[in-house]
Amino acid sequence: MAHFEPNILERRRQRTLDAWNVTDDIVLIGGGSPISIPGGADQTFPFQTHPEYYWLTGRQREGGVLAYDAREGWTLFEPPLSQSEQVWGGSEAPVGRPIEELESWTKAREGRRIRWLGVTKYSEADPELRDRYLHVRRRKDEAEVSEMRRAVRATAAGHAVAKEMMRSGMTEREIQIEIEAAFYRAGADTVGYGTIVGSGPNATRLHSTPGSKPLQSGEFVVVDAGGMINGYTADVTRTHSVDGVWRNGMREIYDAVLTSQERTIAACVLGAEWGAIHILAARSLAEALKDMNVITVSADEAVETELISLFLPHGIGHMVGLGVRDASGPYPGRKGDNKFAGIRIRMDLPLDENYLVTVEPGLYFNNALLTNTEKREKYRSAVHWEKIEPWVGNVGIRIEDNILVTASGPVNLTSEIPK
Numbered sequence: 001m002a003h004f005e006p007n008i009l010e011r012r013r014q015r016t017l018d019a020w021n022v023t024d025d026i027v028l029i030g031g032g033s034p035i036s037i038p039g040g041a042d043q044t045f046p047f048q049t050h051p052e053y054y055w056l057t058g059r060q061r062e063g064g065v066l067a068y069d070a071r072e073g074w075t076l077f078e079p080p081l082s083q084s085e086q087v088w089g090g091s092e093a094p095v096g097r098p099i100e101e102l103e104s105w106t107k108a109r110e111g112r113r114i115r116w117l118g119v120t121k122y123s124e125a126d127p128e129l130r131d132r133y134l135h136v137r138r139r140k141d142e143a144e145v146s147e148m149r150r151a152v153r154a155t156a157a158g159h160a161v162a163k164e165m166m167r168s169g170m171t172e173r174e175i176q177i178e179i180e181a182a183f184y185r186a187g188a189d190t191v192g193y194g195t196i197v198g199s200g201p202n203a204t205r206l207h208s209t210p211g212s213k214p215l216q217s218g219e220f221v222v223v224d225a226g227g228m229i230n231g232y233t234a235d236v237t238r239t240h241s242v243d244g245v246w247r248n249g250m251r252e253i254y255d256a257v258l259t260s261q262e263r264t265i266a267a268c269v270l271g272a273e274w275g276a277i278h279i280l281a282a283r284s285l286a287e288a289l290k291d292m293n294v295i296t297v298s299a300d301e302a303v304e305t306e307l308i309s310l311f312l313p314h315g316i317g318h319m320v321g322l323g324v325r326d327a328s329g330p331y332p333g334r335k336g337d338n339k340f341a342g343i344r345i346r347m348d349l350p351l352d353e354n355y356l357v358t359v360e361p362g363l364y365f366n367n368a369l370l371t372n373t374e375k376r377e378k379y380r381s382a383v384h385w386e387k388i389e390p391w392v393g394n395v396g397i398r399i400e401d402n403i404l405v406t407a408s409g410p411v412n413l414t415s416e417i418p419k
């Protein structure tokens, strides 16, 4: 069975064809196959079909190919259930035509151009069709928004548990375990990405893997975790203080990120350029750093000289939904290599209706960035270095929500998750 209603898939296929404008070519979209774990005998990494295949088929069975011929429409090919699959189990029952027939199907169309997408065979993916298709997938349909709302409910359950565990002595691992258990209890099939629980020094690194480190009073803990349902995941970050203790400056730093996030979410309207949104968030953070007497230069100067990227070393967000990175990437025709406030954002495009994006400003006092000799020299007089000394390697914050862009303004799908 497909994870989407036939009429939903029909509409997606029509939207895709309208964008492709393919009249005589053959299009093949490969779903892909599980990847072996090196040296793992018959073990494979967890498998999901390629999003380009899944979005148009709703299918998670490995080894399938969706074919399109403008003269005949769409045909789905999947491998029949093998003897071994029937014995060991775990595979979806196949639908469509047996994959063995794909060869004769293409042979019967000899002389016509074949263009591949998804996980390709025999050739590279077609860049033109891929760009157009990616752009079509950016606008979420109602079925996707409804899957997202379910993923958000599961995600909220995990974050609620985490917030209650912010006591000294608790380990990052213990918190991770309870977050993920709550996801599954609330309906998640899996996690959308590796759960991040980073406390104290680990909060200053963007993607810290939880370990045996116990929480200490007065540390910040960055919790970045999302539950996934039917391939759709939320991507939510909250930062908490341990034992409710806020050490010198922590409240101001936290409020700076929160204010930046509120302003940035409000800017997620139709037509807004993502690059400009990144700069808005960065400038807001820089204003706060100026007010706190952390930097000596104006907020505008901190943005123009890229100083702010020492404290905000990542893009302000990305598309989310069908996978945690979903259909980001540049607008058709753009290269995606422009820098904004010192950051090369991968998602260089204007927002449109039903885009679903993360908004995740942060302030990090990361050791590698802030003790770098070259950077210290470059920004020698722009930063009150002695003031930030106690925070370097110890303080990091990120706050992240998932925002649906609509004609009537931004809708925060994850606003119920307490901060």
Ligand SMILES: [Mn+2]
Binding pocket: 235, 318, 358, 360, 400
């Ligand atoms: Mn994210």
